[in-house]
Structures are given as C-alpha cells and as structure tokens.
Amino acid sequence: MTYSIPQPNCIDSPAAGTLTVAAAGRRILEATTAISGEERIPLHHGLHRILATAVTAPLDVPAHTNAAVDGFALRGADLPDKENSRLRIVGTALAGHPWPHPLAPGQAVRIMTGAPLPAGADTVLMQEQVTEAAGYLLVPPGHKPGENVRLAGEDLCRGETVLEAGHYLLPPDLGLIASLGLLEVTVKRRLRVALVSTGDEILPQGAPHAPGKLYDSNRFSLRGALQARLGVELLDGGIVPDDEARLEHRFRTLADKCDVIIASGGVSVGSADYTKKVLARLGGIEFWKVAIKPGRPLAFGHIGDCLFFGLPGNPVAVLVTFYRFVLPALFKRAGARETPMPPTFPARAAERLRKKPGRTEFQRGILERDRQGRWQVRTTGKQGSGILSSMSRADCFIVLEHDRGPVQPGEWVEVLPFSALM
Incomplete structure (x- = not known):
C-alpha cells in the first residue's frame, strides 16, 4: 500500500475524500485476519476468551431421565382411563439418591x-394432582404417559458439538461447559494490544499542570473499554510528543511486540500531526x-503484521471510533467466528436534534420513558467531541x-445502549 490519499483540510465538504461509516467498517474487517496461537486454561478463567477448539459433550446432559417437578413417579401403563387408580407408594427418590429398585405394576x-x-417409570405427576392416603396414591384420570419428565440427553447428547471454535465465552457458556464436568478449555x-497517546500538549497524571496542556484521558478510557469486553494483554505505549523520529521509533518497537496498536491524536491536518x-x-x-x-x-493501516488504528485526539471521538470500528476488528483479530455488532432499537426524539x-x-443521549411508558431519548446537552x-x-x-438532516421532536431515531457496549 502507498500513501496516496488526498490531503483534506478543515473546509472540505463532509463527503470529500471520505468513506461512509459502513464502507470503512467493511474495509477494516476485510483487512483483518485472526492471530495464531492457543493455550489451555482453567475454566474459571475463561470469561471473555475465545475458544480455539470446539467443545464436545463427553456425556449426555442430563445424564439420566429425571423428574421435572416434585411429585410421584409411576408407570404410564398404570394411568387410569375413566376412574381413579390406586397405586402403592414403595419408596422415595431424591436428587443424588435414586430409588434403587425397578418399579413393578401398581407401584409409585x-x-x-x-x-x-426408577427403572420402569416413565411419568411423574405433580403432588398437587394426586391424593395420598395410608401409603397409597389415588390417581385421577386425564393424565398422559411422559408427563413432567426430562429425558436423558434432552439438553446435550454425548459427542455433540456444544460450542464451536471461535466462540466468545460468556457466563452461560462457562456454566454449560461446567455441566459437562470439564475443568479446562483451549x-x-x-490479543496483544498497545495503547499510545500522542501530542506535545498531553501530560501524564501527577505532572504539574501548565498553560496549554491537558492530562491524558484517552489511554484510561481505552484501557477500560478493552478490559470490559476482551481478554487482551495490554501494553502501555505511554505518551509520545509531536516528534516524527520519536513517533516512528515508538511505533516500530511496539509493532514488533503487538498484534494491534491503538494510538490517539496526530491524525488531523496540522503541521505537527505525524501519525499518518x-x-x-x-x-x-x-x-x-x-x-x-x-x-x-x-487512520487505519498496518505495520508489518500489526494492525494500526490512529484515532482522533478528542476524548469522545476516541470512544465513538473505538466502539464502532476498533472493537469489531479486535474480535476478528482475536479469532472470534462472529464479529459482534451491538443491536440498536428505535426511540422517539424528546427534543430537536441538530444534524447535517x-x-x-x-x-450522546439519555433514555427515559414518556407518560405512556414508551422509550424516548434526549441529548446530554452540548455535543462537542472534547x-x-x-x-x-x-x-x-x-x-x-448518513443522509439524515435535522430531527424534530417525536421523530423516530435509533439508539445504541451503552449496556450493549460497556
């Protein structure tokens, strides 16, 4: 690839030389490949990791045909057609302590x-549906064989693929794997990700404040965003001033160690913006x-096999571009089978929204219910990227x-809840 992209300036029209959001997202994913390498870890460390090999069931789940309710187990053949049947209660079966004897005709x-x-039983009647008297069970008509029974293998069958390679592990997945008696997963x-902030104006926390300077917030926001969704290995690339040689050395050094570099700042059109x-x-x-x-x-590109994202310096723009472009690419780079795109849903605008x-x-919005209980959304106020x-x-x-203009109160808009991102 060569650096032949036209140079924009601040008075360009919004469409001049730019990609739409959808096109940019597609190009990023098309250029992203999965890393190699895997490891065996304890299951309790598996949250937000990506399976390298499929998980198959070593046994049926449930392992035994069992009762779905508290009640009485009996033979379907003993259910009455018209009048009550009378069955002798011969014992009790508890979870973990099954009744050891086969069930004979006329027994419960x-x-x-x-x-x-128990062997021979195929039906369970809820205790509220029958009458118990002097060691016998009175069963009314109207029931069918097989009621209230969970069959062996009803959830998973031995040898069945439970989770595919590339699956992103969430809490229910850990429980599912645990139900198979497995202690580890492959x-x-x-993913090794480096974070870098650039600019002469950026100060580290703890440094004395000075005119024209501001404290670095972007690496902290990005670190939190990464840790919330993916099990990544973070490398702190620190703060690099607007010095082309130092920037080149830092990027080259990090690219040798990382799968992805995420830098913020230095991608605009100023004379000191060297990232591109x-x-x-x-x-x-x-x-x-x-x-x-x-x-x-x-800026999106690569340094050798290392993907590179050059995000804007403004802190809101950093988070917007991270969630829309970087996070989906990180999932694909990490080996996920599917790239999660958080769902949006419609809500009515509670106020006029400026838009070209x-x-x-x-x-940035705040969701709330109107008097009829329907979702509506208003902005947080000023929408500056800083x-x-x-x-x-x-x-x-x-x-x-993309093509929408100003929004009037009451019009439908799409909202993306932070709960689906963070």
Whole structure:
C-alpha cells in the first residue's frame, strides 16, 4: 500500500475524500485476519476468551431421565382411563439418591425434582394432582404417559458439538461447559494490544499542570473499554510528543511486540500531526477519513503484521471510533467466528436534534420513558467531541444516519445502549 490519499483540510465538504461509516467498517474487517496461537486454561478463567477448539459433550446432559417437578413417579401403563387408580407408594427418590429398585405394576415412588426416574417409570405427576392416603396414591384420570419428565440427553447428547471454535465465552457458556464436568478449555492466546497517546500538549497524571496542556484521558478510557469486553494483554505505549523520529521509533518497537496498536491524536491536518506520515513509511495506510461525527480523522493501516488504528485526539471521538470500528476488528483479530455488532432499537426524539446530511452522527443521549411508558431519548446537552463528561452522563448513543438532516421532536431515531457496549 502507498500513501496516496488526498490531503483534506478543515473546509472540505463532509463527503470529500471520505468513506461512509459502513464502507470503512467493511474495509477494516476485510483487512483483518485472526492471530495464531492457543493455550489451555482453567475454566474459571475463561470469561471473555475465545475458544480455539470446539467443545464436545463427553456425556449426555442430563445424564439420566429425571423428574421435572416434585411429585410421584409411576408407570404410564398404570394411568387410569375413566376412574381413579390406586397405586402403592414403595419408596422415595431424591436428587443424588435414586430409588434403587425397578418399579413393578401398581407401584409409585415419591420423587423430588432432578431425581432419576426408577427403572420402569416413565411419568411423574405433580403432588398437587394426586391424593395420598395410608401409603397409597389415588390417581385421577386425564393424565398422559411422559408427563413432567426430562429425558436423558434432552439438553446435550454425548459427542455433540456444544460450542464451536471461535466462540466468545460468556457466563452461560462457562456454566454449560461446567455441566459437562470439564475443568479446562483451549482458547486463543490473548490479543496483544498497545495503547499510545500522542501530542506535545498531553501530560501524564501527577505532572504539574501548565498553560496549554491537558492530562491524558484517552489511554484510561481505552484501557477500560478493552478490559470490559476482551481478554487482551495490554501494553502501555505511554505518551509520545509531536516528534516524527520519536513517533516512528515508538511505533516500530511496539509493532514488533503487538498484534494491534491503538494510538490517539496526530491524525488531523496540522503541521505537527505525524501519525499518518509515519504509518505510511513503516507499513501502509488504508484510509484516514470517515464521514462520521465525532471522529472524522481516523487512520487505519498496518505495520508489518500489526494492525494500526490512529484515532482522533478528542476524548469522545476516541470512544465513538473505538466502539464502532476498533472493537469489531479486535474480535476478528482475536479469532472470534462472529464479529459482534451491538443491536440498536428505535426511540422517539424528546427534543430537536441538530444534524447535517453527509455523515453518520453518534450523539450522546439519555433514555427515559414518556407518560405512556414508551422509550424516548434526549441529548446530554452540548455535543462537542472534547466534552468527555457527555459520555459519563449518557447511557446511549443516538445514531443518526448518513443522509439524515435535522430531527424534530417525536421523530423516530435509533439508539445504541451503552449496556450493549460497556
């Protein structure tokens, strides 16, 4: 790849030389390949890891045909057609303590939920549906064989593929694997991701404040975003000033150690914005402008086998572009079979929303119910890309489509809840 992308400036129209959000997302995923390498880990460390090999069931789940309710186990052949039948209660079956004898005709066994059915039994009647008297069970008509029974292998059969390779492990998956008696899983190795902040104006926490300077927030936001969704190995690339040689050295060093570099700042059109130049010289650049607000300057490329994302410096734009472009690519890079795209849902605008056609906007919103209990959404107020407090006050993005103009109160908009992202 060569660095031949037209140079924009601040007075370009929104569409000049830019990719739509959808096109940029597709190009990023098309250029992203999965890492190699795997490891065997304890199951309790498996949350948010990605399976390297499929999990198959070594046994049936449930392992035994068992009772779905508390009641009485009996033979379906003993169910009456018209009048009550009278069965002798011969014992009790508990979960973990099954009744050891076969059930003969005319017999019943008291049984608790989860207890295996005695041999010969195929039906369980709830205790509220029968009458117990002097050691006998009175069974009314109207029941069918097989009631209230969970069959062996009803959930999983021995040899069945339970989870495919590339599956992203969530809490129910850990329980599912545990139900098979497995203690370990084979997962893809952790993705190695480096975080870098760039700019002469960036200060580390603890340094004395000075005019024209600001404390680095982007690495902290990105670190939290990464740790919430993926089991990655983080490398802190620190803060690099606006020095082309130092930037090139830092990127080259990190690319030798990492699968992905995420840098913030230095991708605009200022004379000291060196990230694009360094990226083009060290590897290649796919694109660096997207029709999105906030976050238009976004550099995507590679340094050798290491993917590179150059995000804007403004803290809200960093999070918007991370969630929309970087996170899906990280899942694919980490070896996930499917790239999760969080769902949106419609809500009515509670106020007028400013919007110009020609770009997709991610405004910060607050969801609430109207008097009829329907979802509506309002903004957090000022939507500047440097107002990080708008992210803390919000609980969703209001996603306004590329070609859409201003939104009037009561119109439908799409919202993306933070709960699906963070």
